[in-house]
Amino acid sequence: MSKISxxxxxxxxxxxxxxxxxxxxxxxxxxxTTNADSPAGTTAKTPQAASPEQPAKxxxxxxxxxxxxxxxxxxxxxxxxxxxxNKDDAPHTATSVDKKFNSGGxxxxxKFSFVFNDKGxxxxxxxxxxxxxxxxxxx
Amino acid sequence: xxxxxxxxxxxxxxxxxxxxxxxxGAWAGTGVLLSMTGGILTSCKMEAAAPGVLSFxxxxxxxxxxxxxxxxxxxxxxxxLVDKINxxxxxxxxxxxxxxLTHLSRPEEFDTLSEIxxxxxxxxxxxVPGEHDTFSDQGTEYLKRFGKGTQGKGWQSFDHNGxxxxxLNNVVAATSGPAPGTFKNGGNEGLGALxxxxxxxxxxxxxxLSASTPIVVFTHVPLWAVYPQWGWGTEDSEQxxxxxxxFGSVTVLNGHIHQVMxxxxxxxTFHTARSTAYPQPAPGAAPxxxxxxxxxxxxxxQMIGVTQIRYVESNKSLAIVDSTLA
Numbered sequence: 499m500s501k502i503s504x505x506x507x508x509x510x511x512x513x514x515x516x517x518x519x520x521x522x523x524x525x526x527x528x529x530x531t532t533n534a535d536s537p538a539g540t541t542a543k544t545p546q547a548a549s550p551e552q553p554a555k556x557x558x559x560x561x562x563x564x565x566x567x568x569x570x571x572x573x574x575x576x577x578x579x580x581x582x583x584n585k586d587d588a589p590h591t592a593t594s595v596d597k598k599f600n601s602g603g604x605x606x607x608x609k610f611s612f613v614f615n616d617k618g619x620x621x622x623x624x625x626x627x628x629x630x631x632x633x634x635x636x637x
Numbered sequence: 638x639x640x641x642x643x644x645x646x647x648x649x650x651x652x653x654x655x656x657x658x659x660x661x662g663a664w665a666g667t668g669v670l671l672s673m674t675g676g677i678l679t680s681c682k683m684e685a686a687a688p689g690v691l692s693f694x695x696x697x698x699x700x701x702x703x704x705x706x707x708x709x710x711x712x713x714x715x716x717x718l719v720d721k722i723n724x725x726x727x728x729x730x731x732x733x734x735x736x737x738l739t740h741l742s743r744p745e746e747f748d749t750l751s752e753i754x755x756x757x758x759x760x761x762x763x764x765v766p767g768e769h770d771t772f773s774d775q776g777t778e779y780l781k782r783f784g785k786g787t788q789g790k791g792w793q794s795f796d797h798n799g800x801x802x803x804x805l806n807n808v809v810a811a812t813s814g815p816a817p818g819t820f821k822n823g824g825n826e827g828l829g830a831l832x833x834x835x836x837x838x839x840x841x842x843x844x845x846l847s848a849s850t851p852i853v854v855f856t857h858v859p860l861w862a863v864y865p866q867w868g869w870g871t872e873d874s875e876q877x878x879x880x881x882x883x884f885g886s887v888t889v890l891n892g893h894i895h896q897v898m899x900x901x902x903x904x905x906t907f908h909t910a911r912s913t914a915y916p917q918p919a920p921g922a923a924p925x926x927x928x929x930x931x932x933x934x935x936x937x938x939q940m941i942g943v944t945q946i947r948y949v950e951s952n953k954s955l956a957i958v959d960s961t962l963a
Contacts, residue, residue, distance in 0.1 A: 586927060589741055625772040
């Protein structure tokens, strides 16, 4: 084996070790909103994607577009703030069927946030277009 | 010469088309006259105005508060269409507004609408709500302003020159707020709904009328299944129409879909009016029934308008004339 090849191998190994170290330092600090009075949008937080298997913490965004809530079914941990954003040209609402929350009329680009402190299943509709349905599962 | 035959309780009118054309009035040259009687739909150009022809106007979906494409100036469009109605040779004794007066049911939007319509030259305006008028506060603001003289959540009837007019609220779901049961049952699919209380009232309202009384029903959402996927239909419309089955002439005037559509089914003529604010796509022609965009500014005027309804004495029918702004 030549000396150059040895050096290249060593450099590669060093780079790999460096990459591993850097990856370990790179994990984001997660903020969990527990205070129901915390104002919306005071800090720039990256919304966490919600999945059925893993309850999302922090904040969740639901986009209203083409007369649908996206995602329509969301599972979150208690204390999560959910924000609806209307991206449609028509106004919509996010209104729970058991009167727990009501966004009121949201025009294009309007937002509404609600912090789900209590566990349960929250079904909601758009009162203008009741075929639009969504569910928030709070665990 | 008109002949009339009775057959199993249904009346058939045969009428001379030339006589009909003579009796029909004109509308500022920008409308098409459609007459529906006995299931026959005919279209003809308008002739000069005949004196003494009863006519009334229908405006719909004024959406005061809307300010986006394709029409950022819905108040100006409405004013221009009010001017058009005011320019008619015959002053309409009343005007019907088939709902969606406002865009977000805000008090200032209702204020602006009322202000503009104060300039409408007519004796009375009758209103029925659209979902945009009632969704945000379960109809509180709407009923405060337009509930006087109505029953329940804003339905009513009145008579004029022998015709019986029935105004229905088929956005009762929006007026009541979401009911806990509807979600589980797959419930409300976004269609209009009349509800049991209103249907009960309707049955009683028409019970004592003779079958030859012409009926006009005005309500926001179409009373036939135009396109249920978009909420363009009323889930209990069949029950309402069953209550009107005995009548020889029923005309149903609707809005909600922001385009003209009509259908004839036996003795019932269904017709939807344009919006005075903005057009919507044809059924299924877009992902969703929002405002139609990509409308060139010079074309907008051809896609918004008002409707005139005339009573044609010669064949005892109602003729519906749609007119656009431009």
